[in-house]
Amino acid sequence: MRNFLKGIIVGIGGIAPGLSGSVLLVILGLYEKAVAAIGTLFKDFKNNVKFLLPLVLGFGVGVIIFSKIVDFLLVNYEMYTRYAFLGLVLGTIPLFYKEVKKNGFHKKYYAIIIIAAIIGFSFFHFNANLFPTITDPNLLQSVFLGIAVAGSSIVPGVDSAVILSSLGLYELYVGSIADFNLSILIPAGVGLVIGVLVISFIMNKLIKRFYTVTFSVIFGLFLSIIPNVLNESCGLGFNLNSVISIILVVIGFAFSYFLGDVKENVKKLKQWFKKFKNPKQEIKSLPGDKV
Numbered sequence: 001m002r003n004f005l006k007g008i009i010v011g012i013g014g015i016a017p018g019l020s021g022s023v024l025l026v027i028l029g030l031y032e033k034a035v036a037a038i039g040t041l042f043k044d045f046k047n048n049v050k051f052l053l054p055l056v057l058g059f060g061v062g063v064i065i066f067s068k069i070v071d072f073l074l075v076n077y078e079m080y081t082r083y084a085f086l087g088l089v090l091g092t093i094p095l096f097y098k099e100v101k102k103n104g105f106h107k108k109y110y111a112i113i114i115i116a117a118i119i120g121f122s123f124f125h126f127n128a129n130l131f132p133t134i135t136d137p138n139l140l141q142s143v144f145l146g147i148a149v150a151g152s153s154i155v156p157g158v159d160s161a162v163i164l165s166s167l168g169l170y171e172l173y174v175g176s177i178a179d180f181n182l183s184i185l186i187p188a189g190v191g192l193v194i195g196v197l198v199i200s201f202i203m204n205k206l207i208k209r210f211y212t213v214t215f216s217v218i219f220g221l222f223l224s225i226i227p228n229v230l231n232e233s234c235g236l237g238f239n240l241n242s243v244i245s246i247i248l249v250v251i252g253f254a255f256s257y258f259l260g261d262v263k264e265n266v267k268k269l270k271q272w273f274k275k276f277k278n279p280k281q282e283i284k285s286l287p288g289d290k291v
Helices: 001-015 021-027 033-039 045-076 078-100 107-124 141-152 161-166 170-178 183-207 211-229 241-260 264-278
Strands: none
Touching: 001 021, 001 045, 001 161, 021 107, 021 141, 021 211, 021 241, 033 045, 045 078, 045 161, 078 107, 107 170, 141 161, 141 183, 161 170, 170 183, 170 241, 183 211
16 A cells, blocks of 8 residues: 555656656655566566556556646646646755665766766757657557657656657657557557566666666756756746745645655654643753752
């Protein structure tokens, strides 16, 4: 049940602008386990499926329930919604950074993070539509569509929409789902399965052998896509909308940070409330005082 609920949170990250389901998996402490379970799916099939099934079901529920909610909010309250999501994304930064440093960290890794962030920013913001748009794909292009979706979904910090747009596949991806075009979706599904298994296997090996380097690159890419949360509708000024938007950033940050370690944060809140209710602390006797 715990993994099912976490899967719902990951599903929300999969549809929210700027958030990433795989990044939330990292923050929730499930990414390594999920990648290892997929990458070694057939080695321990029963236990891997037992672990993955509630996550996948939760992800599906999260997408189904919140996709219409997010769509409604973006249509009717776009500025507020995007700033709230910006706060959620910013709240994940210290948690993600903590995961990067988990297995040892040296100053040289800052250079890797900065380089990855610069490369990611350059690619995501200045190299859109690198390839011509594909509207009538052949069999191999349909399979490659599935592989591209798998890669952009599994690697944390990668913006799926930007990657697919750069490869000329985004319109094809959205259109084939909207039209339920099985001639594209079936081979794309085959490519998706192949991509998930192969890329998860590769990520699992990289994490095991080069944990800090791998997560430093991923963290840099993640930082580079944060500006994508906002768009031209999110300009700030001296007005009530801007004040509300800034408040939503703060609320989003606090909520996201709180979810990163619910158990520890609940414990801290209980201690704070206990001190708040009993502000008078016991005065300890000094040496030499008579009892």
